[in-house]
Amino acid sequence: MHRDIFPAYHARSCHYNLLFPMKADTAIIARAVTKRYGSLTALDSFDLEVERGTIFALLGPNGAGKTTLIRILTTLMRPTSGEAFVSGLNTARQGREIRRQIGVVPQENSLDRYLTARENLELHARLHTMEPKKYRRRIDELLELFGLAGRQHDFPDTFSGGMQRRLVVARALIHEPMVLFLDEPTTGLDPQSRRAVWDYIRSIAGRMTIFLTTHYLEEAEQLCERIAIMDHGRLITIGSSAELKAQLTGGATYEIEFADRAELFAEALRRMSCVGGLEIADRVVTVKLERWECLAEVVSALNGAELRRISLRERTLEEVFISLTGKGVRE
Amino acid sequence: MNLRGAIAIWRRDMLVLRRSIFSELVAVVAYPLTIYLAFGIGMQGYIGPVDGVSYGLFIAPGLITMTAVNAAYNESVWSLWFHRKVQFTIESYRVTPISVSEIVIAKILSGFSHGLVKGLAVALVIFAITPFRFPLTSLVAYLAFLIPGSALFSCAGVISGTLMDKPETIGRVEAVLIMPLIFMSGLFFPLSSYPPAVASLVRLLPTTALFEGARQTLVNGSFSIPFSASLYLFAAAAFAAALLIFRSKLAE
Numbered sequence: 001m002h003r004d005i006f007p008a009y010h011a012r013s014c015h016y017n018l019l020f021p022m023k024a025d026t027a028i029i030a031r032a033v034t035k036r037y038g039s040l041t042a043l044d045s046f047d048l049e050v051e052r053g054t055i056f057a058l059l060g061p062n063g064a065g066k067t068t069l070i071r072i073l074t075t076l077m078r079p080t081s082g083e084a085f086v087s088g089l090n091t092a093r094q095g096r097e098i099r100r101q102i103g104v105v106p107q108e109n110s111l112d113r114y115l116t117a118r119e120n121l122e123l124h125a126r127l128h129t130m131e132p133k134k135y136r137r138r139i140d141e142l143l144e145l146f147g148l149a150g151r152q153h154d155f156p157d158t159f160s161g162g163m164q165r166r167l168v169v170a171r172a173l174i175h176e177p178m179v180l181f182l183d184e185p186t187t188g189l190d191p192q193s194r195r196a197v198w199d200y201i202r203s204i205a206g207r208m209t210i211f212l213t214t215h216y217l218e219e220a221e222q223l224c225e226r227i228a229i230m231d232h233g234r235l236i237t238i239g240s241s242a243e244l245k246a247q248l249t250g251g252a253t254y255e256i257e258f259a260d261r262a263e264l265f266a267e268a269l270r271r272m273s274c275v276g277g278l279e280i281a282d283r284v285v286t287v288k289l290e291r292w293e294c295l296a297e298v299v300s301a302l303n304g305a306e307l308r309r310i311s312l313r314e315r316t317l318e319e320v321f322i323s324l325t326g327k328g329v330r331e
Numbered sequence: 332m333n334l335r336g337a338i339a340i341w342r343r344d345m346l347v348l349r350r351s352i353f354s355e356l357v358a359v360v361a362y363p364l365t366i367y368l369a370f371g372i373g374m375q376g377y378i379g380p381v382d383g384v385s386y387g388l389f390i391a392p393g394l395i396t397m398t399a400v401n402a403a404y405n406e407s408v409w410s411l412w413f414h415r416k417v418q419f420t421i422e423s424y425r426v427t428p429i430s431v432s433e434i435v436i437a438k439i440l441s442g443f444s445h446g447l448v449k450g451l452a453v454a455l456v457i458f459a460i461t462p463f464r465f466p467l468t469s470l471v472a473y474l475a476f477l478i479p480g481s482a483l484f485s486c487a488g489v490i491s492g493t494l495m496d497k498p499e500t501i502g503r504v505e506a507v508l509i510m511p512l513i514f515m516s517g518l519f520f521p522l523s524s525y526p527p528a529v530a531s532l533v534r535l536l537p538t539t540a541l542f543e544g545a546r547q548t549l550v551n552g553s554f555s556i557p558f559s560a561s562l563y564l565f566a567a568a569a570f571a572a573a574l575l576i577f578r579s580k581l582a583e
Contacts, residue, residue, distance in 0.1 A: 074426050078582070096428045104426040110419035114347045126339035127427035171423075 027052040027179050027209035028073060033082035035068050035233075042068040044233035045082065050226070055201070055210040057220035057227045061325050065233040066213040067107065070183050073211070074104050087178055100128070103172030103208075105182045109164045111156040117167050118143070118152040121174055128175040135174065142170040146200065162193025169200060180204070182212035186219060198223055217317040227317070231325045245315040252292040253313040256285045259306035268301050286313070336429025340437035344410065345444060352448075359402060359449040360456050363394040367457060370519065382521050384550055388463050392473070392549040393518040393542050395457060399450025399477055400484040400541065404509060407442030407488025408501055416496060425581070435489055435577045439570065442485030443478075450477060465549050472548045475559050479566040480541040484509075486569035493577045516542040537565035 028050035035043040043065045050056045060066050071077040072084055075095035084091040089098045112120050118139060125135030143149040146166040156164055165185065172180060182201070186194040194216075201210060201223055214220055220227050221241045228238040237244060258265060262283045269287055270278050274294035279286045289295065299310075348355065371387035371394075378386040414420040424434055457463070465473075487509070495501045516538035522530050533539050544558030 076422070076425055096430070099426055099428045102426065104423075106419070106422060106426075108419045108422075110423040112343070112418060112420050114350075115343065119343075119346070123339060123343050124423070124427060126342070127336050127424060127429055129335050129428065 025052045026050065027054075027087060028056075028211060029083075029085040030069065030073070031083050031085075033069070033072060033079045033084050035065075035072065035077070036080045041233050043072070043079070046230070046233065046235055048228060048235060048238075050209060050211060052209050053206055054226060055205050055212070055224045057224035058211070058213045058230060059215075059217065059220055059227060059321060060213075060230040064231045064325075066230065067183060068233075069230075070104075070181055070211075070213060074102060074181055075099055100175070101178045103175070103177035103180045105165075105168050105172045105180070105185050107183045107187065109156070109168050111164060111167060111171075113155060113157045116153050116155055117148055117159070120156065120167065121171055124171050125174050130175060138174060138176075142173060145203075146170045147196075160193070162189050162196060165189060165193065165197060166200065169197065173204070177208060179209045179211065182210065184214055185212060186214070186216060194219070217321055221317050229321060229324050236324050237320075241317055244317065244320045247320065252295075253286060253288050254295070254298070255309070255311050255313055256287060256302070256307065257309040258283045258285065259308055261305065265302060265305050269298065272297060272301060274298075283308075334433060334436065336424070336427065337433040337437040337440065339429075340424065340434065341440045341444070344406075344437070344441035348441075348445065348448070356449065356452050359398060360453055363398045363453050364456055367391070367394055371461075382550075387461060388550060389521075389546070390519055391457050391461065391463055392546045395450050395454045396477060396480060396542055396545045397513055397518060398453040399446040400480050400513070401446075401509075402449035403442040403446030403481040404484040404488040404491075404505070405442075406445035407438055407485045408492040408495075408505075409488075410441060411438050411489055411492030412495060412498065412501060415492070421581075431578050431581055432574055435574050438489050438492075439482065439485045439573065442488050443481045446481035446485065447477070450481070466552065469549050469552050472554050473545055475554070476541055476545040476548060476562060479559075479562045480545070483537060483541070483562065483566040483569050486566065486573040489573040490569070490576050493573070493580045512536060512538045513542070515539075517546075518542055537562060540565070 026049050028048065030046050030048040033043050033046040034041065046065070046069060048069075058066050058069065068077070072079050072091060073086055075091050075098050078092055086098045087101050089101075091098060112123065115123060121139045121142065122135065125139065130138070139152075140149075143152050146169065148163065148167060148170065151159065151163065156167060159167065169182075169185065172182075185201070186197050189197065198219065201212075204210070205223075210223075212220075212224070225240060226238065227241060227244060229236045229244070237247060239247070256265075260283070262280060262285055266278060266280050266285045269275055269285065272294075274290045274297060275287055276290045277288035287298065289298065367387070367390065371390050375386045380386070381389040411421075415422075421434060425431070491501055491504050495504065515533060516536055517524075517533070522533060522539070522543060525533055534543075540555075540558040540562040544555045544562065547553050547555050547558075
């Protein structure tokens with residue numbers, strides 16, 4: 001329903017900032033957003049655009065500024081400087097209109113333990129000024145969709161972590177938002193529950209813009225069309241998973257499986273100048289090349305070897321993440 | 332201002348109160364009833380009449396009022412602290428289209444409602460076990476004190492629940508500020524017991540306006556306009572302060 005009225009919002013709005021006109025297919029814009037807490041700069045001239053209808057992931061180590069950005073975009077906090085827009089609306093001036101159009105799944109479950117699952121949803125439907133006839137039907141749908149219909153009259157305290165998380169997601173969807181913010185939606189869940197949440201996110205993808213932050217790189221890779229990595233309050237890079245991996249410069253890692261004499265050939269490879277590292281595990285030698293161009297030299301050096309397999313080990317998003325944000329543990 | 336959000340939160344609080352009403356009332360009634368039995372009945376024979384009425388009748392309006400305003404304060408302070416620091420539900424309200432003012436109003440309304448319900452419960456018990464009967468006009472006039480009094484304490488609860496991050500601090504504020512204010516206002520003794528200089532200062536307290544005004548209305552059948560007016564002014568100021576403090580705290 002909101003999607004239907006969205007063009008109307010655009011057409012008649014004074015929401016647009018004339019300096020930064022918003023494209024019709026852009027759901028979220030951050031322009032030079034800075035947030036300072038005393039001497040600490042949590043966000044430093046942060047720029048971002050998220051296309052409408054996509055699933056977008058924001059990655060970063062602890063303290064990178066992800067939650068601060070979400071709090072600004074969801075109107076919970078004002079930036080020190082810069083501007084942010086959600087659905088064409090200015091977060092600093094049109095908070096109430098923005099909050100009509102967004103759903104938020106915070107890091108903490110924030111469920112009301114004195115209300116049943118159904119009552120939790122009813123309360124939020126009322127806060128969104130939905131009419132009882134409409135929200136009752138919507139709640140039935142959501143409880144069914146999230147597998148909670150059988151427990152709707154139970155209190156959240158009696159739910160597993162996964163069920164509580166599903167209820168929070170259902171709560172965020174009650175008013176059919178145009179943009180859904182998920183702040184670490186699967187943190188603390190077991191693998192089964194995590195995958196169940198992924199399935200729900202996939203099932204609603206396309207109907208709304210989904211903006212998620214996560215520490216699980218696999219989650220971003222599985223779910224998101226575009227991924228941004230931030231650190232120290234700044235955007236470092238943005239692109240699809242494949243684009244980010246392609247940005248990793250330098251060499252490549254190959255796995256070579258020998259039929260026999262693996263140690264002999266490994267020794268020969270180790271002496272080559274373009275081999276940056278080498279590991280042997282049984283008959284499999286993992287070779288890190290300084291440059292992918294030196295693969296030809298490696299193949300020549302293997303002349304006479306009985307090979308079973310040479311394969312390129314695909315780069316992972318984690319390698320990209322670590323290469324951009326460093327290995328140091330953050331406080 | 333659209334108050335649909337405030338009403339939604341107030342309805343939530345009333346639903347929770349309805350679920351636990353029996354256990355809440357037992358706990359709430361027990362305290363003033365014990366005081367009444369100890370002082371109003373047990374000590375009555377030793378104390379004798381105060382301001383021309385029996386000691387039991389002298390303290391009865393104060394006990395009803397104390398129950399109401401304590402309930403209003405406790406509901407507001409603990410509810411706000413719990414929803415802000417433990418359950419994070421305030422955060423979940425704030426990402427809906429309601430305003431911060433609506434959250435404050437809802438919490439003040441809830442505290443106020445708790446105060447009225449629990450004050451009424453104590454009143455019924457005291458009326459049931461004593462021969463005291465007040466004229467209907469006095470009871471209606473008493474509401475002119477009870478309503479702003481409950482609202483004032485509810486606002487004070489919102490302010491404490493907003494400012495205090497640790498539960499032990501909330502307990503200290505109650506012990507150091509709220510209870511002394513209540514007891515200093517002549518709940519158990521007439522203001523004439525104070526030295527004149529102190530009495531004139533005590534008369535400026537909002538709690539004095541509440542307890543003394545309530546007693547004069549119920550026991551003497553007289554209505555103190557200055558006490559009533561000052562109570563409404565204090566309540567309005569406390570409401571503005573609660574709104575301001577809650578807003579600035581959430582903006583941090």
